[in-house]
Amino acid sequence: MRYLPLTPADRTEMLSAIGADTIDALFADVPAEARLPGPVAGLPAHASEMAVERHMAALAARNLTAGAAPFFLGAGAYRHHIPASVDHLIQRGEFLTAYTPYQPEIAQGTLQVLFEFQTQVARLLGTDIANASMYDGSTACWEAIAMAARITRRKKAVLSGGLHPHYGETVKTMARFTGDAIDARPPRLDAAPDDADVIAAIDGETACVVVQYPDVLGRIPDLALIAAAAQAHGALLVAVVTEPVALGLIEAPGHLGADIVVGEGQSLGVGLQFGGPYLGLFGCREKFVRQMPGRLCGQTVDADGRRGFVLTLSTREQHIRREKATSNICTNSGLCALAFSIHMTLLGGAGLARLAQVNHARAQAAARRLGQVPGVAVLNDVYFNEFTLILPGDARAAVRALADRGVLGGVSLGRLYPGEGGLDRGLLVAVTEMTGDDEIEALATALDDVLQGEPA
């Protein structure tokens, strides 16, 4: 077996060094009836690299890759161009095959990257500080709500209708078990986001208001207004960013009064990967630091007085505080944080701003063209790189019909909100720097055909 360095002779000699007759003597504590007599039934024997590669490649070939079709999907996962050096660098074995930097003297590489990452994330989100990553945006969103409840000692969260439904469902799942109250609402197909409804729902029991920015339909809520309303009731504003590239163009939530800002970092450096692993971003005000979930890297000095970095404030965490920990998270998204940080370093603030402008300009071109398709209307007045089309009929069926024509045309609201009949004509369309004019034209033409009932 190519991955197992012990030879049969090693095994025999080692057993005799241990004083065991057979390998099974080492499994003596396992009750005999629980020990399998031979290899697990049903699973084939070992296979060569070539054979496994062939099997996996055959599975991969059964997917329509984003790069092989006109592509317009977003809704929390975005297709951006990743510079070639990112993947090269994250495959350095010293990054790839290390673990959580428990021994700082031999993990300064990972630790310095985390310190740089925390600074980049804080500056991007406009928060004082940020942690070393969560699993993804949706789990970071629940962690923010739980943290707000600890800070305010209240148990109600108000969710905007513009929050990604997967995030909303994740929150509701957790709240059902923890007993937190969730005041959620579905989105309405209006040009304006539901700021007024959210503000009206805040009261003296509210721990936090959770608002996505830009929201799931691509609209942009007025965070400053909502922050002021939250503050008047002693509640916190949790802002959720699922497309961090937007923050190259629109103001950072932390600068608009958000107390906690969480996000999905996948857009920078990580890639689509069918939904995971992704990267949870988590930033907040410095005064809340002892209530934060997750790892934190901090600067210090070594015994020679040289600058160095360590994991710090660990008494918040599960390995020390156990049932009183701020979160149960242990393994996080380290390598995705590295990828994000490298991509961010290649861009810099100015490059990110330019990238955001290009995304927005491309989206305008797409919205203009798609709005000309007969029967199709653009819902949004304002958007960044994603907007909602209103089709004359069921968008879910249209998306399937587009796929039959080789076009990945967007995400239907019917897919995102099964059973919400009032939304089923909505189609989310995302456009990035990757989207060419020819792709926009291909979608417009195919959509026209589909809506006119032309066979594929």
Add this chain to the structure above:
Amino acid sequence: MSALNPSGWRPEAGTGESAAALAPTASGDHALALEEPLIFELAAPGDKCGVDLDAPESPPLPGLARFLRAAIAPLPGLTEPEAVRHYTRLSRQNYAIDLGPFPLGSCTMKHNPRLNEKVARLAGFADVHPLQPQQTVQGALGVINELAFWLVTLTGMHGVAMTPKAGAHGELCGLLCIKAAIAARGEDRRVILVPESAHGTNPATAAFAGFAVESIPATAEGRVDLAALTARLGPDVAGVMITNPNTCGLFERDMKAISDAVHAAGGYVYCDGANFNAIVGKVRPGDLGIDAMHINLHKTFSTPHGGGGPGSGPVVLSQALSPFGPLPFTARTADGVVHLIEDTNADVFPQPGAFGRMAAFHGQMGMFTRALAYILSHGADGLRQVAEDAVLNANYVLRRLEDVLDAPFGHSGPCMHEALFSDAGLADGFSTLDIAKGLIDEGFHPMTVYFPLVVHGSMLVEPTETESRAGLDRFIASLRSLAERARAGDASLKSAPHFAPRRRLDETQAARKPVLVWRETVAPA
């Protein structure tokens, strides 16, 4: 006060000066030992950029004007050559599996096969959006479904929830299944029992899921005290969380009896499967009566640890708990089509008891492809050999060192995949920390230290099956020499490491005055 520092872990600064301090160079670098500034010290925001982008073809929409960012985010950019150098230089300050043994107990730091990296990067997996119409992602759904099938086969369980993002998230999934199953019976049970030796995520997860946590003691042999556990069972106990093999590296012999007792009292058995590597292909947890167990794909199934993550924590479920798992999940119909079931009233495979979504999208696909390639590469025979070699290597370490290091449970029989030692017998003033830091100078990554908490000054060594005999012998020789030095009170050990990129770091200062982000005003020390 509650227990005063039960693990005995106290960071201590080293003394004396390092070789680097004794032979200063103008650059600060020492041959291949390279120092590297922060990106914020390498370039100013706006100076340069490593990505070429065309100018935007149009200005922002007028309606966007009131939302625009007042100032560009103050982040420096680097050109590609500078960025490649920055990260490559930083990478060299890390120890990693690729450089040598990384015997971090409980973490299963085994070799990460590069085939798995290759297949995960096939465009058909890497460049696919999670919300594409299902007809366009049959291969991706097929990977999830196939891996799920093998995990069920290997564990002898009934079903599996694939979406949890790491072990701790899997624990949460299992406990939520238990909570949902209890609620479906119209009962309200609030207590989860957790052994003292459990990993911190176990009690933290139980609390996160809204349970009260009570601890159960261990026997002098390092196993769960069955009598104490049975005595505590009752109508308020929802279940137990048992780690098997446990964190002392021992198999819980009474597992079946524990399961039977818990079931008889109306509770469920959660098994922390972080240590599955010891028994994979040899023992099916389903035969031990457990109801839920997470599998860390980043441990047993070799997906890379990435400097802290990502992981993946699928949870295998018993027949009793399967109806209550999370959404979404995959299922194959007779026509060969794999369906992704995202809501409780789906047309096919409706699952009215499902407890809901735990995260956006459908799980850690990038880890699934790697784990599937790993399982197929090893096959049933290879996986069995994995467990046997992992256990053999650990016992070899245990028996070769127990004369110089105290092995608190060495008398209770063979260990499984990890060998546990304590700080008993070290000279006064010498600690586990000193041995760990000494290992760094020897060119190894230290073992897990000060965990589990049930042993003072724990050292938990998990060599894994991917260490060669020669590699193990070298490690053993180093650890033996360190143990002897610490028993003899060799003062030079107190200032180790001497040869690492940094000497011992001042963790007290880091925690008292946290500096968590770079600020222009924070001058480098």
Add this chain to the structure above:
Amino acid sequence: MTRYFTKDHEWIDVAGDTGTVGITDYAQGQLGDITFVELPAVGTAVGKGDAVAVVDSVKAASDVYTPVSGTVSDVNGALEGEPELVNTDAEVAGWLFRLTLGDPSELAALLDQAAYEAYIAEL
């Protein structure tokens, strides 16, 4: 003023109906460098034995139990910027909180200095 101790390593100085609580020098020595102290809110009513404060070192967090019941009347604000006071002067300047005693008869069950010293000598 009389000083009492608990087996959980808290001390309490009692003057009139006010008690001042801290952790013992022995306890701080076991914990190592104190990095942070979490103090209760003034006005909180506490029962004997409740976990009222938390003392963090780098690798441990320990709850501090109040030796007697009462209402928190003051906390040691100096610890916010200088948690190390608990290391350097645990039994005077490193005090944690004051309370107005709820039931002075609870003091009878506590240890005196000699009894506490005898107790830690056994540990």
